[in-house]
Amino acid sequence: MQENNSHKQAFWFTIINYVGIVIGVVSTIFVYPNDKEFLGIVRYVDSIAQILFPIMVFGGAQALIHFYPDLSEANRKQLFKYGIRTILAISLIVLVFLFIGDFFITWNNFHYVFYAFPIAFSLAFVELFKRQATNLQKLSVPTFYEKIIPKLALPIVFILLLSGYFDVISSLVAFIISYFILLVLLSVYLFRQYKINLNFDFNSLFSQISKKDYYKYSFYSFVGSFGSFFAFRVDSFMIPEFLSFEANGTYSIGVMLASALAIPATGMYAIYAPQVSSLIKSNNIKVLGEKYIETSKLLFFIGAVLFGCIVLGIDSLFQMLPTYDKLVDSIPIIVILGANVLFNMATGFNSEIISYSKYYRFNIISVLVLVVININLNVYFLTQTHLGIMGVAYASLIAMTLFNSFKLYFIYSRFGILPFDKKYRQLFLTITAITCSIYLLPEFSNHFLNLVFKVLLNSFLIITVTYKLKLVFSLNFWIDKIFEKINIGKQKR
Numbered sequence: 001m002q003e004n005n006s007h008k009q010a011f012w013f014t015i016i017n018y019v020g021i022v023i024g025v026v027s028t029i030f031v032y033p034n035d036k037e038f039l040g041i042v043r044y045v046d047s048i049a050q051i052l053f054p055i056m057v058f059g060g061a062q063a064l065i066h067f068y069p070d071l072s073e074a075n076r077k078q079l080f081k082y083g084i085r086t087i088l089a090i091s092l093i094v095l096v097f098l099f100i101g102d103f104f105i106t107w108n109n110f111h112y113v114f115y116a117f118p119i120a121f122s123l124a125f126v127e128l129f130k131r132q133a134t135n136l137q138k139l140s141v142p143t144f145y146e147k148i149i150p151k152l153a154l155p156i157v158f159i160l161l162l163s164g165y166f167d168v169i170s171s172l173v174a175f176i177i178s179y180f181i182l183l184v185l186l187s188v189y190l191f192r193q194y195k196i197n198l199n200f201d202f203n204s205l206f207s208q209i210s211k212k213d214y215y216k217y218s219f220y221s222f223v224g225s226f227g228s229f230f231a232f233r234v235d236s237f238m239i240p241e242f243l244s245f246e247a248n249g250t251y252s253i254g255v256m257l258a259s260a261l262a263i264p265a266t267g268m269y270a271i272y273a274p275q276v277s278s279l280i281k282s283n284n285i286k287v288l289g290e291k292y293i294e295t296s297k298l299l300f301f302i303g304a305v306l307f308g309c310i311v312l313g314i315d316s317l318f319q320m321l322p323t324y325d326k327l328v329d330s331i332p333i334i335v336i337l338g339a340n341v342l343f344n345m346a347t348g349f350n351s352e353i354i355s356y357s358k359y360y361r362f363n364i365i366s367v368l369v370l371v372v373i374n375i376n377l378n379v380y381f382l383t384q385t386h387l388g389i390m391g392v393a394y395a396s397l398i399a400m401t402l403f404n405s406f407k408l409y410f411i412y413s414r415f416g417i418l419p420f421d422k423k424y425r426q427l428f429l430t431i432t433a434i435t436c437s438i439y440l441l442p443e444f445s446n447h448f449l450n451l452v453f454k455v456l457l458n459s460f461l462i463i464t465v466t467y468k469l470k471l472v473f474s475l476n477f478w479i480d481k482i483f484e485k486i487n488i489g490k491q492k493r
Contacts, residue, residue, distance in 0.1 A: 016140060020147030021260045027155035028256050029318070033326035034162055036249030040240060041168065042154065042175065043252040044109070047236035048116035049123060054225040055094055056124035059218030060086045061131040062225070065273055066217055066356055067209055068135050069281060077196045078205040080132050085200065087124045094120075109240065115172050122179040129190050135274060138193055145185050153178030220361050227367030231374050231399070235392045238375075242382040243389070251389040254333025258310075261341040264302045268295055269349050276349060277356040288353070289417035296348030296419030297427060298474045301466060303345040308435045308458045310338050316451035329389075336393040340400050348419040350407040359414055366406050374399040427471040434461045 032039045060083035068076055098113055126146060133142045157174045160166040166174065206214070239248040272295065279288040314334060318327045354362055377398055381391025412418050438458045444450040463475070470476055 016144045016147055018260075018263055020151045021263055023148070023151040023155070024256055025260065027151070027158070028253055029321055029323060029327060031155045031158045031162075032249070032253060032256075033323045035158065036246045036253075036326070037244075038158070038161060038168060038171065038249070039252055040245030040248030040250075041112070042172070043236050043248055043255075044240055044245065045112050045116045045172065046119065047233040048113055049119035050229050050233050051226070052094065052113075052116060052120035053123040053127065054222060054229055056087050056091045056120060057083075057127055057222070057225070058086055058090055059221030059225065061127045062221035062355060063214060063218045064128065064131045065135065065277055066221075067214065068274070069278055071205075071208055075205045075208050076135075077194075078199075078202055080128075080194075081196060081200060082202055082205065083128045084125075087121075087128060091121050091124065115176060118176050119179050122183040125183055126186060129186050132194065133190060134271070136193060139271065141189050142186050145182055145189070149182045149185070150175075150178055153181075217360065220364055221355065224355065224360075224363035224367050227364070227371050231367065231370045231403075232396075234371070234375055235378060235396060238378050238382060239389060239392060247389055250329050251333055251392060253327065253330040254337055254389075254393065257314075257330070257334045258337035258341055261303050261306050261310075261338055262345065265299050265341075265345045268299060269352055272349060273352055273356070276352045280353070280357050285415055285417065289415070292348050292353070292417055292419050293421050293424065294473055296346060297424050297472050299348065300342070300346040300424070301427060301431070301462075301472050301475065303342045304431045304435070305459055305462055307338050307342045308431075308438075308462065309455050310334060311435065312439060312454040312458055313451045316447040316454075319447040320451075332390050333393045336390070336397055340393075340397045343397075343401055344404060346419075347404045347408055350404065350411055350419070353411055353415070354407060357414075359410070362410055366403060366410070369406065370399055370403040373402060423471045426469065427466065430465055430469070430471070431462055434458060434465065 064079060064083055067079060071079060095117060098117060101113075102110065126142075130139065130142050130146070133139050153175060157166065157171045157178075160174070161168070161171045235251065236248060239251055272291070275291070276288065279285075279291070314331055318324050318331065321327065351363070354360060354366075374395060377395035378392055381387055381395050385391050387394065408418065435458055438454055438461075441454065444453065466472055467475055467479055
């Protein structure tokens, strides 16, 4: 029953995310290129917020997943409320430090942190509430709010800016307000589903779990989360400093379009996080290994199909658009970052396995290594080469490849499991051979025909061959279910 619900939640999670992606893609190719400088500013502010909010959460969201299975229902509610209190307290401290820093820091763009703070505050609660919704297997509605509202708000703000109704500052304020709307809607939904009282006495909670263990786990989770967000967002800091906000806008277009690949992985990780935690706590490594392999194969399959669509069709698609001249510089960024996302998906939920095991402290080491590598590579490519934002994309690809390889080795050395088996290797070779063959086919003079033919042929061949060879269990399961329903329908007629 739980497994079916997990698949259902993962399905709706993915659908909702792709609705958000469609909104984002349409906006990215038609709206955002018209003011790359403002887009660069928005992404700069957003990156600051993405770095600030893990500080405010301080590992409370991860602790909610980690300790939840071991607690009574009453103490589960207390654990959730303790996370709320933590966010409120730390947010106040962060705000005080920002005001103090404003007097001493001479950094030209420091004033943008005050636009980022309210976004970070909202995101901190959104993160905690999403984790609680995950525990309740009620993730689809929170995901809808999180993915749709900001995705709708930003193009609306852009249009108002381009039309002259808003200036840059009022546009930023309007974007911030959208996050408060998100927080209000999510709060109303969650507290209707999950009734809690106003008792903030946590003695019973910390009689069931050790306060020392809670803070130790939260601290290490915070360091891991903060380091990860910093490592993945450092490019949005460095590009404006070394190049310009406009260059940051061009890079952001590539990031947003490449991010479509990661949606299935995000849903899968969110849904399976409680199961991973439970399997590790029960020391059921055999089942964990099986889920690790199957999930990784499924994610690689989905990611490879989508990446093939990008490689084979992105230039033809852009050629048909009126904004082609403003989009063409982002094409290599999309391809490089798309490869980055694909490799990350191919390695499965390795971060979750480490986070919910007794080796969670390892995340600090791996993330710190990632931060150091990524920053140094960014500095090298930005100062020692003429690659510009393409160098930043290469830096991200190299850093993430090393990062994931490092984690794969660690998991294998501690648990004896890897996400790769014989069928995984067959899947990789099959998909690579098909996509490369179609890439080498002659181009049609008609961009639309070229786009449709190559993308559809590649997708059809990959799905068909993978199904016939039974390389991905979930693919065969769902296709067989479809065929079964079709046959039942024919028999009824």
